[in-house]
Amino acid sequence: MLTRKQKHFLLKFFSLFSIIRGYNILIIVIAQYLTSIYILAPDLPLKKVLFDLNLLMLVLASSSAIAGGYIINSFYDSEKDLINRPRKTMLDKLVSQRTKLSAYFVLNFLSVVFASYVSFRAVLFFSLYIFGIWFYSHKLKKYPFVGNITAAILAVVPFFAVFIYYKNFDLVIFVHATFLFLIISMRELVKDLENLRGDLAQNYRTIPVVYGEQVSKRMLTFLSMLTLIPALLLITKFEIGYMDYFFYGSIFALAVFLLFLWISEKKIHYLILHNILKFIIVIGVFSIVLIDVNVLLNRIL
Template sequence: MLTRKQKHVLLKFFSLFSIIRGYNILVIVIAQYLTSIYILAPHLPLKQVLFDLNLLMLVLASASAIAGGYIINSFYDSEKDLINRPRKTLLDKLVGQRTKLSAYFIFNFLSVIFASYVSFRAVVFFSIYIFGIWFYSHKVKKYPFIGNITAAILAVVPFFAVFIYYRNFDLVIFVHATFLFLVISMRELVKDLENLKGDLAQNYRTIPVVYGEKVSKRMLTFLSFLTLIPIVLLITTFEIGYMYFYFYGSLLALGVFLVVLWLSVKKVHYLVLHTLLKAIIVAGVFSIVLIDIDVLLNRIL
C-alpha cells in the first residue's frame, strides 16, 4: 500500500505529465524517427539512423523544448483553462506556479545541453525556438491569425531540426510539411472555437472572438479545401508507396469533418472535431512506414 506522501508524489508526477502532454511528446519523438528513417534518410541502414547519437540529441532537445513550451503555456493560461477545462486544470494545479517555472527552466536548459552535443548552430536553433514558444505563449497567441499561424509553425519546427541535420531538400518533404501545417492550422482554429468561453472571459482576441463562429467555420472550410493540393500532389506526383491509403482516408475524414463542422453549435461538437484532426495527425505519423513497406519487412527480417 502506498503512503499518503507517496500518493501525493505520484499525483504530482501525473500532474506534471499532464501539463507537458507527455503523450503528445512521445508521438512527436516517434514521428521524428520515422520521418528520418523513411523520408529524410531512406538510403541509410536502419541501425545507422536508430543509433545515431546526434539524431538522438536533436530529438531529446526537441522533446525538452516542447515540454517547456507546454509548461509556460499552462502557466500563462491557468485562469483561462480553469474555465475551458476545469477537470484537467484541477489536476494540473497540483503542481504550483513556482514549480512550473522551475520545471520550465530545467527543460529549456536540458534542451540547450542536448543541442550543444550536436553543434553550436543547433544551440542557436533551439534557443530561438525556445524564445519563440515563450513569445507566442506570452503575447502572440492572444491575437487572431498571427497566433494561429505562429502555433502551426512552432508545431512543425522540431521536424525541421532533423530536416536540416540530414540536409535533404527534396520537394516531397515540403509537400508533406505543407499538409501537416494546414491540418495543424485547422486544429488550432478548432481549439479556439472549443475555448471560446474562456477566451472571451480573459480578453483573448482569437478569430472566433473577433470575427465570430460563422467566419471561423468558413476559414476552416477553406483550409480543408487547401489540404487537397498537397494530398493530390503526394498521391499523383511523388512515390509514397502504400501511404496513399492514408491520404485517401484523410480525404474521407476531412469530408466528415466539414459535415460535423457546419452542424456544430456546442463545445462538445468542437471537441469531437479537435479529436478527429488529432487522429488524422497521429495516423499520419504511423502511416509513414507505408512509404516503403518492403524495406520495413526486410529491415525487420
C-alpha cells in the same frame, strides 16, 4: 498499499505529465524517427539512423523544448483553462506555479545542453525556438491569425531541425510538411472555437472572438480545401507506397469534418472536430511506415 505521501507524489507526477502532455511528446519522438528513416534518410542503413547520437540529441532537445513550452503555456493560460478545462486544470494545480517555472527553466537548459552536443548552430536554433514558444505563449496567442500561424509553425519546427540535419531538400518533403502545417492550422482554429468562452472572459482576441463562429467555419472550410492540394499531389505525383491509403482516408475524414463542422454549435461538437484532426495527425505518423512496408527487413539485412 501506498502511503498517503506516495499517493500524493504519484498525483503530482501525473499532474506534471498532464501539463507537459507526455503522450504528445511521445508521438513527436516517434514521428521524428519515422520521418528520418522513411523520408529524410531513406538510403542510410537502419542502424545508422537509429543509433545516430546526433539525431538522438536533436530529438531530446526538441522534446525538452516542447515540454517546457507546454509548461509555460499552462502557466500563462491558468485562468483561461480554469474556465475551459476545469477538471484538467484542477489536476494541473497539484503542481505549484513555482515548481512549473523551475521545471520550465530546467527543461530549456537541458534542451540547449542536448543541442550543444550536435553543434553551435543547433544551440542557436533551439534557443530561438525556446524564445519563440515563450513569446507565443506570452503575447502572440492572444491575437487573431498571428497566433494561429505561429502555433502551427512552432509545431512543425522540431521536424525542421531533423530536416536541416539530413540536408534532404526533396520536393516530397515540402509537400508532406505543407499537409501537416494545414492540418495543424485547422486544429488551432478549432481549439479557438472550443475555448471560446474562456477566451472571451480573459480578453484573448482569437479569430472566433473577433470575427465570430461563422467566419471561423468559413476559414476552416477554405483550409480543408487547401489541404486537398498536398494530399492529392502526394497520391498522384510522388512515390509514397501504401501511404496513399492514409491520404485517401484523410480526404474522407476531412469530408466528415466539414459536414459536422456546419452543424456544430456547442463545445462538445468542437471537441469532436478537434479529435478528428488529432486522429488524422496521429494515424499519419504511424502511416509513414506504409511508404515501404519492407524497409525494416531490407535495411536490417
